[in-house]
Amino acid sequence: xxxxxxxxxxxxxxxxxxxxxxxxxxxxxxxxxxxxxxxxxxxxxxxxxxxxxxxxxxxxxxxxxxxxxxxxxxxxxxxxxxxxxxxxxxxxxxxxxxxxxxxxxxxxxxxxxxxxxxxxxxxxxxxxxxxxxxxxxxxxxxxxxxxxxxxxxxxxxxxxxxxxxxxxxxxxxxxxxxxxxxxxxxxxxxxxxxxxxxxxxxxxxxxxxxxxxxxxxxxxxxxxxxxxxxxxxxxxxxxxxxxxxxxxxxxxxxxxxxxxxxxxxxxxxxxxxxxxxxxxxxxxxxxxxxxxxxxxxxxxxxxxxxxxxxxxxxxxxxxxxxxxxxxxxxxxxxxxxxxxxxxxxxxxxxxxxxxxxxxxxxxxxxxxxxxxxxxxxxxxxxxxxxxxxxxxxxxxxx
Numbered sequence: 481x482x483x484x485x486x487x488x489x490x491x492x493x494x495x496x497x498x499x500x501x502x503x504x505x506x507x508x509x510x511x512x513x514x515x516x517x518x519x520x521x522x523x524x525x526x527x528x529x530x531x532x533x534x535x536x537x538x539x540x541x542x543x544x545x546x547x548x549x550x551x552x553x554x555x556x557x558x559x560x561x562x563x564x565x566x567x568x569x570x571x572x573x574x575x576x577x578x579x580x581x582x583x584x585x586x587x588x589x590x591x592x593x594x595x596x597x598x599x600x601x602x603x604x605x606x607x608x609x610x611x612x613x614x615x616x617x618x619x620x621x622x623x624x625x626x627x628x629x630x631x632x633x634x635x636x637x638x639x640x641x642x643x644x645x646x647x648x649x650x651x652x653x654x655x656x657x658x659x660x661x662x663x664x665x666x667x668x669x670x671x672x673x674x675x676x677x678x679x680x681x682x683x684x685x686x687x688x689x690x691x692x693x694x695x696x697x698x699x700x701x702x703x704x705x706x707x708x709x710x711x712x713x714x715x716x717x718x719x720x721x722x723x724x725x726x727x728x729x730x731x732x733x734x735x736x737x738x739x740x741x742x743x744x745x746x747x748x749x750x751x752x753x754x755x756x757x758x759x760x761x762x763x764x765x766x767x768x769x770x771x772x773x774x775x776x777x778x779x780x781x782x783x784x785x786x787x788x789x790x791x792x793x794x795x796x797x798x799x800x801x802x803x804x805x806x807x808x809x810x811x812x813x814x815x816x817x818x819x820x821x822x823x824x825x826x827x828x829x830x831x832x833x834x835x836x837x838x839x840x841x842x843x844x845x846x847x848x849x850x851x852x853x854x855x856x857x858x859x860x861x862x863x864x865x866x867x868x869x870x871x872x873x874x875x876x877x878x
Contacts, residue, residue, distance in 0.1 A: 481806050488837040489810040490623050490653055490783035490824030491676035495732075499679055502735035503728040510727060516719020518730055523716060525737035526688065529655065529745070530670060532662035535688045538712045539733075541726055542685035544652040544673035548574050549581070550687060550707035551648045551669040552615075554697040558582055560614040563604055563645070565596040565629075568622035569813040574650060578617070586613065592815050593774040595622070595629035602637045605645070615646045615668075621654035624813045625772045626785035626822065628658060635665045646693060652676060655686070656740060657752045657782040657826040668693040674729065677782065679736045679827045684729050743873040749781075750871035755825050755834055756781040757868070758861040762838045766860030767845075767852040772820050782826035783810065786841075787819060792850050794821045800844040807840035830874055831865045 487494055509515065526537035540546050556562070562583050564575050567590035578585045588600050596618045605613065616638065621628050631649055638647065646668040651660055655670070656677025662670055667690065674684035689697075689709060697709045711722040740748055760779065763769050763786050772785035788794045794811075795818050801807040810822030823837055835858060842857045 483806060486805075486807040486836050486840060488824050488834075489808050490822055490826060491673075492682050493676050493679055493824060493827030494829070494833075495681060496679055496736075496739065496828045498739065499732045499735045503732040505728060505731050507727060510725060511720065518734065519716065519719040519721070522730055522734050522737070525734065525741070526686065529737060529740065530660065530662040530688045531664065532688060535662050535670075535690050536694065536709075536713055536716075537686070537688045538709060538716070539721075539725065539730075540685035540687070540707060540712075541683065541724075542707075543675075543682060544650070544671050544685055545573075545577075546707060547671040547673070547685040547687040548577055548650070550685075550704070550709065551671060551693075552578055552581055552583065553702045553704040553707060554689075554700060554709045555646055555648075555669065555693050556583065556614055556696070557701050559584060561586060561612045562615045562617060563601065563613045564588070564617035565590050565601065565619075567594055567596065567625065568592055568619065568627060569624035569815075570650065570652070571617075571619040571622055572814065574617055574619070591774070592625050593627065593772045593778070595627050595778045596634060598630065598633045598637060601634055602641070605638065605641050605643045608643070611644055613643070613645050615648055617648045618650070620649050620651040620660065621658060621780050621782055623653040623783055624785070625816065625820075626780045626783045627773045627778045628654070628780045629778075631665050631667065632661075635667075639666075646696060653780075653782050653826065656736075656748070658780075659745075659749050662688055662690070666690075668696075674733065677826050678733065679739070680729060680732050683726060684733065747871050747873045751873040752781040752826060754865070754868065754871055754874075755829055755831065756784065758831065758864045759784050759823055759825050759834060759838065761864040762857035762861040766856035766858070767842070768856075769852070772816060783822055783824050785810075785812070785816065785820040785822045788821070788845070788850060792848065793818050796848050797821050797841070797844045797850070800847050801840050804847065805840040805843060807837060807844070809837075809841060809844075831861075831870075835861065
């Protein structure tokens with residue numbers, strides 16, 4: 481098929497040419513006397529991204545799922561009680577992992593399309609007078625439903641109740657796209673990955689752990705080896721890794737962090753919000769469809785899950801978009817399979833790139849018989865972007 485593929489799944493995201501060039505390096509000795517310079521630059525950049533002075537960034541050759549497991553097995557003991565909210569496929573999978581690893585999972589079942597339930601979390605922690613619950617698990621950005629949760633509100637509840645549980649946050653599709661404040665929100669472990677807001681290929685699990693989490697790891701009896709925080713922290717102190725790291729990924733990460741800092745993190749977050757608002761204008765005003773996210777307070781600025789009308793199959797829209805228009809859209813997962821398709825709007829993006837995704841999705845829906853007005857989505861998005869001030873991270877403005 482002529483032209484390039486339009487990649488608009490919510491991860492892997494588009495890898496900028498600048499990052500690809502940075503990754504095109506010859507192999508080198510990861511035990512050399514000069515290698516620590518690269519390690520220290522990357523870890524320092526990650527501290528700024530996580531907005532932490534005291535946290536310890538750790539890189540595992542894995543996906544974010546490996547960092548999920550690391551959080552549980554490093555900081556907890558066998559059979560410990562965990563409080564978690566389940567409101568999408570990825571929060572479900574973290575809960576499932578906890579159960580399979582032998583933890584006592586206390587799950588707050590929440591409607592898909594809503595975020596982490598703050599008041600129900602308060603009630604559950606308030607009822608835990610003996611402090612059996614050792615960790616609270618929250619998805620910052622639920623990729624399956626296009627829902628963001630209020631992590632600051634969860635922390636306020638924990639502080640108001642003086643509950644000592646650790647706070648674990650999944651920000652796989654949030655970090656580098658949405659504001660994240662490790663120290664201010666007193667997050668103990670943040671879990672993320674390379675292939676979304678950080679604009680890299682998949683394959684690097686990126687996490688950051690607090691001093692409190694590291695102390696818990698020192699006292700944990702849970703067996704682990706490859707994902708041991710202590711091994712990583714000890715090796716990283718000298719600028720090395722306990723086993724072979726992906727050298728091209730480290731160079732790519734250094735470059736992607738530099739790009740985010742050059743744009744300015746607050747401008748990065750503003751750009752994602754501005755672009756997401758254009759997509760939401762296309763969905764809500766143009767196509768007259770609904771988002772899986774039930775209320776604006778839960779709208780994600782990195783992914784939108786679009787609900788197709790009753791009687792239509794979103795999977796057919798996704799297949800048509802891919803086969804006919806070379807456009808990759810995100811599939812609906814589990815409970816929302818066949819009911820939604822997803823447009824990822826995170827990472828290295830601008831308005832015209834998103835116009836391609838909106839136009840292709842619109843044509844695929846029309847081909848599948850979904851009664852949207854031709855051109856309506858593109859018109860609504862362009863009207864939003866034309867009439868609202870673009871953040872500095874986008875092209876020049878007169």
